[in-house]
Amino acid sequence: MHLSLEDLIAVRDGEACADSALHVSSCPECTAELNRLRSLRQLLAALPDEPPSRDLWPAVKARAAAERQRRAWIRVAWVAAGLAAVFTLAIGVRGAIEAYAEAKLARQAKTLVAESQRLEHALRASERQGQVMTGRTAGAVVQLEDRIAYVDSRLSRAGGERFPSQEIIGLWQERVRLLDALVSVETTGTTYVGL
Amino acid sequence: MPDCPTDCRTAVNLGPSAPVSPFVTAIGVVSRASFAVSVDEILLARARAGEEAALEELFRRFEAPVYSLARRLTRSTHDAEDVLQETFLEIVRSIRRFRGDGSLAGWIRKVAASKALMKLRRRQGRPFEEALPEDLGDDGPAVVSHVPAASSVVERVDLEFALGRLSDAARAVIWLHDVEGYSHEEIAAMAGKTASFSKSQLARAHARLRDLLAPGVREEPCT
Numbered sequence: 001m002h003l004s005l006e007d008l009i010a011v012r013d014g015e016a017c018a019d020s021a022l023h024v025s026s027c028p029e030c031t032a033e034l035n036r037l038r039s040l041r042q043l044l045a046a047l048p049d050e051p052p053s054r055d056l057w058p059a060v061k062a063r064a065a066a067e068r069q070r071r072a073w074i075r076v077a078w079v080a081a082g083l084a085a086v087f088t089l090a091i092g093v094r095g096a097i098e099a100y101a102e103a104k105l106a107r108q109a110k111t112l113v114a115e116s117q118r119l120e121h122a123l124r125a126s127e128r129q130g131q132v133m134t135g136r137t138a139g140a141v142v143q144l145e146d147r148i149a150y151v152d153s154r155l156s157r158a159g160g161e162r163f164p165s166q167e168i169i170g171l172w173q174e175r176v177r178l179l180d181a182l183v184s185v186e187t188t189g190t191t192y193v194g195l
Numbered sequence: 196m197p198d199c200p201t202d203c204r205t206a207v208n209l210g211p212s213a214p215v216s217p218f219v220t221a222i223g224v225v226s227r228a229s230f231a232v233s234v235d236e237i238l239l240a241r242a243r244a245g246e247e248a249a250l251e252e253l254f255r256r257f258e259a260p261v262y263s264l265a266r267r268l269t270r271s272t273h274d275a276e277d278v279l280q281e282t283f284l285e286i287v288r289s290i291r292r293f294r295g296d297g298s299l300a301g302w303i304r305k306v307a308a309s310k311a312l313m314k315l316r317r318r319q320g321r322p323f324e325e326a327l328p329e330d331l332g333d334d335g336p337a338v339v340s341h342v343p344a345a346s347s348v349v350e351r352v353d354l355e356f357a358l359g360r361l362s363d364a365a366r367a368v369i370w371l372h373d374v375e376g377y378s379h380e381e382i383a384a385m386a387g388k389t390a391s392f393s394k395s396q397l398a399r400a401h402a403r404l405r406d407l408l409a410p411g412v413r414e415e416p417c418t
Binding site: 053057 | 229247251254255258259260262263266267272275276279280283284287288350351354355369370373374394395397398401402404405408
């Protein structure tokens, strides 16, 4: 029983088991086949190289350059896309912050206007009672009313409470404070209101 | 050219007196001497830096072995030229990442072998192991030579012809294993197959070559 070709190749490559190697050493036919395999490998390795029939370096160089150019454009496109995304995000964030601030101011303005209306109502109720006041108290009332008129004129120029700004909020706060003091003077006859 | 009967086959005598390989390693595996190209550190460093002259120098040193390997595997001038271009595009693209822990020649050869195997798979559009010329039948002479006396040229022509009769898979495996010195595991990894597939293809290739190059046929002159 001779070794198979696969076994003989394994012997040739030094990968066979001991039994196979032992068999070859005692079998002339397998030894001859092994020698044939070795010789064939040597013949194959001795086949000469074939150089290409034309110079292919210019083509390789051109393709490499085109590839570099393409990669460069892709990098530029990515950078541009990244910048656009950052810009869009910044605008979006800024818009959101502004919207939040505007809403907050609108809520503050609405609260101050309501408080102002409540104090005016209280002031009218106090005036209806027709309470007699001293000269100093009347002077304080006039002073307060002048200052409220001044705040009102500034509010009128600034646009009222429809599109509130920090300045308008400040004016409304001032108006509420003055009205509160006026109500206090009207109802208690206090002459010193801390203005 | 005289007609040649089907039983008139000329083959080479592959006995122990066959020519000795140009390069045999200690374990007896033949390495392709043509890939034994030395590349000094300076040239490698210049190539890594992307210097065009250095890259061209590398191309000049390796174009013949790479083309030859591709030509052996694909048996097509056009495909071999493609493989040569694609191999060096890969080298140009990746040489900066080449760490130098293996030989540059070994890396280039592996890239070339992988590209050639890929080319075979794409070209065929069918499984790598599918039968090719070796199964076309035995009509006509397998190996024909009209030079009566054995000579190295005749042996070479016969061997080239016989290689051409192998299937793509068998030819690729016998070349990569017996000539380039790749192990079955390495061939399996490159071809996307198993080591057993590589071993069986190698045995199949040798069986076919033995039939095609059968000694004794030459004694019948083909006249």
